[in-house]
Amino acid sequence: MNVIAFITFAVVQILFIPLVIIGLVMVFYKQVYVSKKLDVASTAVEVINGRWTMHVFGLREDEASCRLNRVLPNNSLFGLWLILFPSYLRYRMSGQTHGYPAIPEREKEGLSHLVTARTVYFDQLIEKHIDSIEQLVVMGAGFDTRCYGKFKHKQIRYFELDQVNTQKLKISSLDKAGIDISHVNFVDVDFFAECWYAKLHQAGFDPGKKTLFLWEGVTLYLDERSVRQALREIRQHSALGSVVVCDIYANRFVEGTYVSGMKSSLKVLKVTGEGLGFGLNLSENAVQVLSDFMASEGMLMKERYLMGEKTEKGIFMVVLEAIVTN
Ligand SMILES: C[S@@+](CC[C@H](N)C(=O)[O-])C[C@H]1O[C@@H](n2cnc3c(N)ncnc32)[C@H](O)[C@@H]1O
Structure with a gap:
């Protein structure tokens, strides 16, 4: 067959x-x-x-x-x-998929697995915490639907943060699609602006409740200052034991030198003002580099998925879980 x-x-x-x-x-x-x-x-x-x-x-x-x-x-x-x-x-x-879409063996991912493997790794980390959290904050939610599927729990308060126009389009489209959004608090934010937390608080976020901050596919569009600022706001305003699940990209990826031809495809992102900005040097001692980075913002890195580590080209991004410790 x-x-x-x-x-x-x-x-x-x-x-x-x-x-x-x-x-x-x-x-x-x-x-x-x-x-x-x-x-x-x-x-x-x-x-x-x-x-x-x-x-x-x-x-x-x-x-x-x-x-x-x-x-x-x-x-x-x-x-x-x-x-x-x-x-x-x-x-x-x-009865099988070939080439694309695919979820390869862990750490053998290539760029074509970016969204597929990444989504599965984030799912696994959400799954790990979903029964013990009281709030879920989806940061840079885009068209993510985790608040409307199997992670929708009665006892959790949901927040989605994104830039105003993307969020408006999402709300009207969810409505058109007949998807219930009554349990979700939408907050328009810009991570480049200081103090987005104030808006989250106004929307009903409770800093005393254990929270999962889901930040998927967003840090690479920011700069180091705004990524640190966001982590700092999370640390200052969330209950101990709260969790950040995010992805951080290698600077070779962000600069477009990870594979040949990447620079020209990254240029397309500039058309919609979504040029890449933040990355870390993950070519050597990636785990140390990431754990130092998270520790410098008061977070303890735990689980991590080093995407591409077992390939010739090495790591291009990492999905990680970090606990708010102080
Ligand atoms: C690649 S999409 C990821 C969307 C979503 N997290 C997901 O996994 O489906 C990046 C998202 O980050 C949002 N974003 C980028 N820069 C932002 C900023 N400065 N402030 C708020 N959101 C931002 C974009 O609007 C977009 O929705």
């Missing part, structure tokens, strides 16, 4: 070449130019597309992402289907 699936895939893929090109143009236009027109984050579309793909290919259930993705004005699901249809056919025939 695998051979038949492969031959069918190869033939359909060749026939589909013009359609794949059309699909790429449709997705690119919506993601980059429509996002720019609406002044919302285009990178958030990239992430929800990755999660939608994982759902469609049976790697991770995420009904809410599928429903939300269907109504986003800055995405083309039709275009995405044109790109992925040959692979989908192969997946349906063989």
Whole structure:
């Protein structure tokens, strides 16, 4: 069956070449130019597309992402289907995914696994704490749907933080998709501005309650000062034992030197004002570098996923869990 699936895939893929090109143009236009027109984050579309793909290919259930993705004005699901249809056919025939999307062995990740593997690692860390927290703060939430799926618990207070236009678009799209948002407090923030915490507090955040701060795919768009500022605000205003789950990128990734050709693709991010900024030197002693960085802001690093460590090119980013200690 695998051979038949492969031959069918190869033939359909060749026939589909013009359609794949059309699909790429449709997705690119919506993601980059429509996002720019609406002044919302285009990178958030990239992430929800990755999660939608994982759902469609049976790697991770995420009904809410599928429903939300269907109504986003800055995405083309039709275009995405044109790109992925040959692979989908192969997946349906063989029952397995090949190439993309995939979740490789831990530490053997490449750049194509950035969203898929990262999402799974964050899920694992959320899972670890979900039963012991009282508040969940999703920082730079984009089109993340964790507050609307299996992590939606009655006893938890939910907060989503993002820039004003991206957040407005998310709220109206969730509404259009018929997804209940009554349990979520939305707070518009800019991590470059000082004291975003005051807004979170106004929205009902209780600094005495154990909280999980989920900060996925955001630090790389900031600078060191604002990343430190955010960690400091968390430390100053949250109960001991609260947890930060975030990802930190290698400076080779942020500078576009991790693989050849990366610099030109990073230029596209500048169209929507989402250029990369913050990274650390993770080429040597990454664990020490990260644990020193978190400790310098009063946090104790625990679990970490060193993405790419067992590959020739080495680490490109790390998903980590840190406990607020003082
Ligand atoms: C790649 S998306 C990740 C979205 C989400 N965390 C997820 O995993 O689906 C980056 C998000 O960070 C937000 N972001 C970037 N810079 C920000 C800033 N200065 N203040 C607040 N949010 C910011 C963007 O609006 C966008 O939603």
